[in-house]
Amino acid sequence: MKKTIFALCLLPLTAFADNVSFIDIGFGEMGTGFETISGYSIALETVIDSSVALGISHLESSDDDWDIGISQIDINYALDSFNDGSFYVGASFIDSDEFEDNQDGFSIGYAKKSGEGLDYDIAAVVVNGVVGYGISLRSQIGENAGLRYGLSESNGISVVSLSLGVNF
Numbered sequence: 001m002k003k004t005i006f007a008l009c010l011l012p013l014t015a016f017a018d019n020v021s022f023i024d025i026g027f028g029e030m031g032t033g034f035e036t037i038s039g040y041s042i043a044l045e046t047v048i049d050s051s052v053a054l055g056i057s058h059l060e061s062s063d064d065d066w067d068i069g070i071s072q073i074d075i076n077y078a079l080d081s082f083n084d085g086s087f088y089v090g091a092s093f094i095d096s097d098e099f100e101d102n103q104d105g106f107s108i109g110y111a112k113k114s115g116e117g118l119d120y121d122i123a124a125v126v127v128n129g130v131v132g133y134g135i136s137l138r139s140q141i142g143e144n145a146g147l148r149y150g151l152s153e154s155n156g157i158s159v160v161s162l163s164l165g166v167n168f
Contacts, residue, residue, distance in 0.1 A: 018048070018049050018050075019046055019047060019048050019049070020046070020047050020113070020114065020115045020167055020168075021044070021045065021046040021047075021167060021168055022043070022044070022045045022046075022113075022115070022138075022146070022165055022166070022167045023043070023044050023165050023166055023167075024041070024042070024043045024146075024148050024163040024164065024165030025040070025041070025042050025163055025164065025165065026040065026041050026042075026148070026161055026162050026163020026164060026165075027039075027040060027041070027161065027162050027163070028040060028041040028059045028061065028159060028160065028161035028162075029061070029159070029160045029161075030059070030061045030068060030157060030158070030159050031157070031158045031159075031160075032156060032157055032158075033156060033158075035063075035065075035066075037061040037062065037063050037066050037068065038061060038063070039059060039060045039061030039062060039068075040059075040060055041057065041058065041059045041060075041150075041161045041163055042057065042058050043055065043056070043057035043058075043163070043165075044056050044057075045057075045074075045113070047082050047113045047114075050078065050081045050082045050083040050114075051077065051078045051081065051082065052075070052076070052077055052078070053074070053075075053076040053078070053082060053088070053090075053111070053113060054074070054075055055072075055073070055074040055076075056071070056072070056073050056074075057071070057072050057074075058070070058071045058072075059159060059161065067097070068096070068097050069096065069097050070094065070095075070096045070097075070159075071094070071095045071096070072092060072093065072094050072095075073092070073093040074090055074091070074092050074093075074107065075090050075091050075092075076088045076089070076090030076107065076109075076111075077089055077090060078111075082111060082112065082113040082114065083112070083113075083114045084112065084114075085110065085111065085112035085120075086110070086111065086112075087108070087109070087110050088107075088108070088109055088110070088111060089106070089107070089108055090106065090107045090108075090109075091104065091105070091106055091107070092104065092105050092106070092107050092125050092127065094127060103127045103128060104127070105125055105126045105127030105128065106125070106126055107123050107124065107125040107126075108123065108124055109121060109122050109123030109124065110122050110123075111123070115140070115144075115146070115167035116140060117140055118137065118138070118139055118140070119137070119138040119140075119146070120135070120136065120137050120138070121134070121135065121136045122134075122135050123135075125154070127154075130154060130155050131154070132152060132153060132154025132155070133152065133153055133154070134150065134151065134152035134153075135150070135151050135152075136148055136149065136150040136151075137149050137150075138165075144166050144167055144168060145164070145165065145166050145167075146164075146165050146166075146167060147162075147163075147164055147165075148161070148162070148163045148164075148165060149161070149162055150162075150163075
């Protein structure tokens with residue numbers, strides 16, 4: 001219920017002119033080294049005044065033996081400006097079918113999130129003492145569309161995603 005209320009609070013942020021928002025829908029794979037599980041991913045992110053990024057994402061993977069869903073909410077603060085590229089610090093809240101309780105942690109990284117040209121995000125996230133690493137690249141296609149490639153690894157589990165999205 002808390003995640004739904006938080007997501008609804010994010011939606012009005014997309015209406016302001018100084019903000020840029022991204023919606024991406026794509027294909028994802030989760031691998032443990034022994035088995036790979038395919039699924040879909042969906043993400044919404046809003047950058048407010050080029051200094052605060054709020055995002056929510058979900059990856060759902062399943063096969064005959066497994067059905068795993070991971071939802072994540074991120075709040076990041078740029079030390080300079082996301083438009084030009086900046087170091088940032090943030091907080092992450094993760095909910096998964098594999099966890100009994102929600103997990104929270106902090107993140108540090110460097111990102112450019114302007115919706116123009118090549119956007120990128122390189123980050124380290126620490127959740128319950130476990131460090132995860134991630135990188136995403138988003139290339140602009142046309143005026144308001146983009147192709148995003150993401151790769152992350154944490155505790156022996158890798159996630160790869162390829163998505164198509166729009167920015168507004």
